[in-house]
Amino acid sequence: MTTADLRPLGAHLQSDAVLLRAECLGRCVPGKILVAGMTFDVRGGETLALVGPSGSGKTSLLRLLNRLDEPTSGTVFLNGADYRQLVPRDLRRRVGMVTQRAYLFPGTVAENLRFGPGQRGEELPDDQVDELLSGVGLVGYAARNVANLSGGEAQRVSFARTLANAPEVLLLDEPTSALDDDAKAEVEGLMQQIVRERGLTCVLVTHDMAQAARLAKRALLLEAGRIVRDGPLEEVPGA
Amino acid sequence: MLKTLFPGELQLGLAQAAVAALAALLVVVAARRRGIHLEKELMIAMVRGLVQIVAVGSILLLLLHAPDWTSVLLLASMIVAAGATSARRAKGMPEAFRVSTYSIACGAGSVIALMTWLGVIDTPITTLVPVGSMLIANAMNTNSLALNRFRSEVLAHVGEIETALALGADRKSSVAPYVQTSFEASLIPAIDSLRSLGIVWIPGLMAGMLLSGARPVYAAIYQFVVLAMIFAASGLTSLVSTLLMRSRVMSPAEQLLLRPEN
Numbered sequence: 001m002t003t004a005d006l007r008p009l010g011a012h013l014q015s016d017a018v019l020l021r022a023e024c025l026g027r028c029v030p031g032k033i034l035v036a037g038m039t040f041d042v043r044g045g046e047t048l049a050l051v052g053p054s055g056s057g058k059t060s061l062l063r064l065l066n067r068l069d070e071p072t073s074g075t076v077f078l079n080g081a082d083y084r085q086l087v088p089r090d091l092r093r094r095v096g097m098v099t100q101r102a103y104l105f106p107g108t109v110a111e112n113l114r115f116g117p118g119q120r121g122e123e124l125p126d127d128q129v130d131e132l133l134s135g136v137g138l139v140g141y142a143a144r145n146v147a148n149l150s151g152g153e154a155q156r157v158s159f160a161r162t163l164a165n166a167p168e169v170l171l172l173d174e175p176t177s178a179l180d181d182d183a184k185a186e187v188e189g190l191m192q193q194i195v196r197e198r199g200l201t202c203v204l205v206t207h208d209m210a211q212a213a214r215l216a217k218r219a220l221l222l223e224a225g226r227i228v229r230d231g232p233l234e235e236v237p238g239a
Numbered sequence: 240m241l242k243t244l245f246p247g248e249l250q251l252g253l254a255q256a257a258v259a260a261l262a263a264l265l266v267v268v269a270a271r272r273r274g275i276h277l278e279k280e281l282m283i284a285m286v287r288g289l290v291q292i293v294a295v296g297s298i299l300l301l302l303l304h305a306p307d308w309t310s311v312l313l314l315a316s317m318i319v320a321a322g323a324t325s326a327r328r329a330k331g332m333p334e335a336f337r338v339s340t341y342s343i344a345c346g347a348g349s350v351i352a353l354m355t356w357l358g359v360i361d362t363p364i365t366t367l368v369p370v371g372s373m374l375i376a377n378a379m380n381t382n383s384l385a386l387n388r389f390r391s392e393v394l395a396h397v398g399e400i401e402t403a404l405a406l407g408a409d410r411k412s413s414v415a416p417y418v419q420t421s422f423e424a425s426l427i428p429a430i431d432s433l434r435s436l437g438i439v440w441i442p443g444l445m446a447g448m449l450l451s452g453a454r455p456v457y458a459a460i461y462q463f464v465v466l467a468m469i470f471a472a473s474g475l476t477s478l479v480s481t482l483l484m485r486s487r488v489m490s491p492a493e494q495l496l497l498r499p500e501n
Contacts, residue, residue, distance in 0.1 A: 068401055070494055088493040093407040103402040116406040165407060
């Protein structure tokens with residue numbers, strides 16, 4: 001797939017096949033179990049929330065899903081393929097990530113959007129840059145220097161930059177927790193709209209149960225690196 | 240004044256060393272007053288430095304009539320020692336000793352070999368070892384600066400590096416800006432030495448040649464030759480070192496291994 005084929009609206013809306021499967025997925029570091037052999041599925045078009053107290057393993061689990069960290073046990077299947085068989089950079093193109101803080105690269109907004117496709121030798125055309133920026137409510141921002149953006153604008157650019165790779169799965173690691181309330185509501189609304197329109201499959205880490213309820217229907221409740229509840233959000237304690 | 244008090248060469252040398260050490264100790268006292276504690280590190284460094292340099296002087300005395308190939312053994316030992324010293328500046332970096340030793344061997348070793356073969360450095364042990372050791376010592380300093388800077392840069396930019404990886408960058412391009420910064424920063428002392436040669440300082444080698452009766456112009460030209468060799472050895476060392484470290488901080492699955500908790 002090239003970025004010329006940005007994911008069409010509703011591409012996954014009808015899909016309910018398992019897109020991402022974690023099987024006995026675990027990670028230990030000396031003296032600590034971060035993720036203890038978790039098994040779960042994420043279906044196409046589904047948004048799964050990972051909730052739980054600080055240190056419960058939410059972010060550690062998320063980092064295993066795009067192999068930013070290496071599992072010490074188990075694996076992940078993406079569309080049925082063991083992700084250890086995939087080239088890491090291709091896997092990460094397909095499983096995009098938006099982090100809590102927007103780490104934008106020095107330069108313009110457009111240069112940031114072109115970063116991912118550029119890694120594969122593709123040039124993102126101007127009209128697609130504009131389309132992505134329009135999607136995140138930043139029309140006319142292409143030539144702006146990222147140093148002059150507000151926190152909310154930077155996070156929207158970060159979101160658009162991930163979308164420029166046309167990912168099949170989006171990993172969202174507390175994407176609004178570093179923003180003030182107004183920016184948080186704006187960014188969350190945009191994400192919800194784009195995820196719904198594009199039919200994207202999402203795994204969302206959040207400590208905000210109200211946000212989890214707004215964005216996801218299903219949640220995994222984690223404690224001390226283990227899944228203690230997997231089900232509809234209303235059945236998860238505290239939701 | 241010291242010469243009148245200590246007529247013997249050895250006593251004079253020890254007295255001069257004591258006076259110079261006293262000047263260094265004054266700095267320690269001044270630093271201590273400002274809450275900076277350098278005493279232990281400086282004491283160890285001074286005692287070590289004195290013992291080591293006297294030991295080398297004694298070895299050179301013993302090897303004055305040894306065959307030329309003995310220089311190779313001495314220089315190789317110096318490279319290993321330089322690698323071990325430099326690796327201590329790269330706490331937490333994977334395989335720092337191996338990377339440092341390879342880099343200094345590549346940088347200083349190749350320049351020494353080439354320059355000796357071309358006749359720029361004379362082969363007698365009394366020339367080859369001191370000049371070679373200057374190249375190794377400078378390569379070591381450059382390597383320490385490169386490793387230290389690279390480590391700091393990576394640790395300060397974990398978010399940016401992992402963002403690049405998460406967007407599909409490969410291991411080379413995700414750390415490329417920090418490799419370049421470290422390389423450039425590590426060469427600042429060598430470049431500044433060349434740039435300020437003769438204006439800000441007259442290096443020890445030239446001073447020594449003048450004291451031993453060499454013609455000033457030849458002493459000056461040879462000093463430039465030595466500094467140019469130092470720059471070549473340092474630059475090559477830093478280049479090899481940063482490239483080797485680049486591959487060591489990433490796993491085969493393109494994950495960043497050097498992280499703050501390490």
